[in-house]
Amino acid sequence: MAIDSHTTTSTDPASRTAPPPGAGRLSGRARLVLFVLCAAQFMVALDFSVLNVALPVLGKDLGLGQSALQWAVTAFALPSGGFLLLFGRIADLYGRKRLFLTGLAVFGAASLLATLAWDPASFLTGRALQGLGAAVIVPTGMSLLTTTFPEGPLRDKALGISGTLLSLGFTVGMVLGGVMTDTLGWRSTMGLLAVAALVVLVLAPGLLPESRTPERPRLDVPGAVTVTGGLLAVIYALSTAAQRGFGDMDVWGTLVAGLVLLAAFAAVESKSPAPLVSLPMLGRRTVAWGNLGGLVTFSMMSTVVFVLTLYLQETLELSSFLTGLVFGVQGIASVVAGSYAPRVIGRFGARRTLVGSLAGQGVLGLALLAVGTESGALLATVAVSLASMCHLGAIVSYGVVVTSGVPDAEQGLATGLVTTTQQVGLTIGIPLLGVLATTQATLFDGVRTVLAVDAAIVLAAALLVAAGLRRAKP
Template sequence: MTIDTQTPTTGPHPAAPKGARLSGRAKLVLFVLCAAQFMVALDFSVLNVALPALGKDLGLSTSALQWAVTAFTLPSGGFLLLFSRISDLYGRKKLFLTGLVVFAAASLLATLAWDPASFLTGRALQGLGAAVIVPTGMSLLTTTFPEGPLRDKALGISGTLMSLGFTVGMVLGGVMTDTLGWRSTMGLLAVAALLVLFLAPGLLSESRAPERPRLDVPGAVTVTGGLLALIYALSTAAQRGFGGVDVWGTLVAGLVLLAAFVVVESKSPAPLVSLPMLKRRTVAWGNIGGLVTFSMMSTVIFVLTLYLQETLRLSSFLTGLVFGVQGVASAVAGTYAPRVIGRFGARRTLIGSLLGQGVFTAALLTVGAGSGALVATVAVSVASMFHLGAIISYGLIVTSGVPDAEQGLATGLVTTTQQVGLTVGIPLLGVLATTQGSLFDGVRTVLAVDAALVIAAGLLVAAGLRRRAA
């Protein structure tokens, strides 16, 4: 049986019959949604290698270069939950297309930037567009493809491309900066957004929640403000450490606002986040697993970059090749992950993936100060395969059994976990790499703590989900 994607705008989504296949149109829909996710993942890393050239061209000091990254991560993480709920109420396709327009225009502004202010404005608007694209794209995917093998496959492809996009961005950013200049990295994103925007309107069907309750404004203000403050504090700490008054001030403010958000939601007649949903074991433990795998794997990549270039003195090109191998490993894992999940279930796959990621992160402790590039390549590649298994399975655990009317909320939580995970890992652990005497000792300390946390998370998730079959 072939499944098309002309889905209803409301109501429960029927499960796909066994042996169902995707139609040609469904494959195009999947391509468009995955291309958008890949584009955003690319944006997280494509500029990293280009930062020195960018700073020289625009007159950004070394200390100010962090804002090229922070200007994007602040809105992309801070506004995710808000836009995921707005899309439930007013239309996921409509918001998705709006996000693409904002992202394309912002990328063009960043490409043509004439001074630091215009560039950082473009980056902030890119982040705002990403905060719309990511949760609405995931909601459209989970409401388009029925629960079961088809959704498993769709989420597997999406997760693979997200992981691959982050890796490809690191390699592609260096090549494009060396050959075409740093502006080409932003121009590439503008072209990609326009391509998706050209294809999406005729392929996607509109969907929204069956009812339109009032938007929870107090909840939106407290959670958005809390996430913005928290991401700012951690992003700044990654560059300057935790000694600054502004870091601690915004960190405390963020935690207070998030605590206020919980109180507001418990009393709101139409909450932005349903607290009963957060109390679901699958939602809570699934997101914990996702948070750990994202934050700890991003930290591994960060410290390995330091190790390969600063300790082993590898060139940027050879370092890129190491992460290119990781990208190939992720692609292979994405091909087999749905089969593994189909055989063992999402719960066992998540637990096994976390434990495997932790074990192969620990294997990186065998590298030496004078050699170890090959060991690092193999270990990080295998760890990334387990990492991808965790990404796909935790998304399935969190969204399975959730009605279409709440898919925007569920996927909003999934994508918020992703963004926060990518943000918090490096500042929380990466600072250890520069405070342990030698850089090599610092890298080993980070890897040891990282591995221990991932293995501990795997054991805790196993205990938390022990009575639930995903």
């Protein structure tokens, strides 16, 4: 049941005019519900980055070799991306609130296990269970948000706040992880997540409404097996490619197997009486092109952050603390952009906002090519902060484009696609382009090469999304 607002449900966001005064105003209870849902999303986003700077210390403490450190990240990424669609659909059928609370409990217990880990196996088990909990929390939290807040200015505002905290979580994690590791040790980063999960788990039951589809169709087991297996294989291949390179036969074999399974999934869904993913939904231009925009903005922005981290620390020789400050400014810019994104969407429509945001991200990526060794840190700070503002606009608007016009009974499917796009985008960018940074004559040349390719991909995507959405029906 949607929370009452001072507005009515809107039509297609691309055709909206400016909302009347007071539209989209959140009530006190609505703010509490949004706080709980956004806190959970922020917690998961934090988990993606808070451990990164602690990996060398963690490896020495647990006896995890240099070549095995990637599994601290991969063990989380595999289940968190692979099971998103499955859990999004299960939540539609059996209750989003119930599954959301279960995911929080699993995530909190897994974080505690990772905090107390006594050897590599126990730590990696905790990380894998964290990823499984995240695969439940992310799609159920997003579908609770879109079914609780009605389509229009209120939902746009909620998605804007959620997108801001999602982006801010990655940035805060990078800074907070370094500070906590230096002062309290690497275990404190996992302990923080356990405490956060407990707080949200205590608050959520009394605030969140239960929602599910009115019917109870059978779960599409063949579809679940093929799509989950396919996503796991593709994410594993792309994650390990960053360490082994794309010339490794195991990487190619796993990638091909994943693509075959995803093709089998499409075939299964076309004949299933109760498909896990409705092919007509995937055929919606707003769903297809909106998710393409989301995939590109996430994958390419994560790559920019990766290569700029190399540039600032290796070329300019900035400390981890100063590098964290650069990305701290980026985080502030993201907060500002997130607060204004719903207003921009209300004025220009979600489709135009998505295309314009992608174009801005691409142009500012090109501006980063002017980064040099003299005033590089200042220029990088300004350019990446402005690019992050466009990135936030793309995050919020693509979520609105994909979920608008989708009935509540299918919101879990739509938001499952949205969150799968996020996770896959965060996974594939660095393996696909990051390797270029280390294969050029110098690291500086490699960074410039990556930034040029990155910007070209974003600008091309902006043109494709603009053309695709122009032909989409309101």
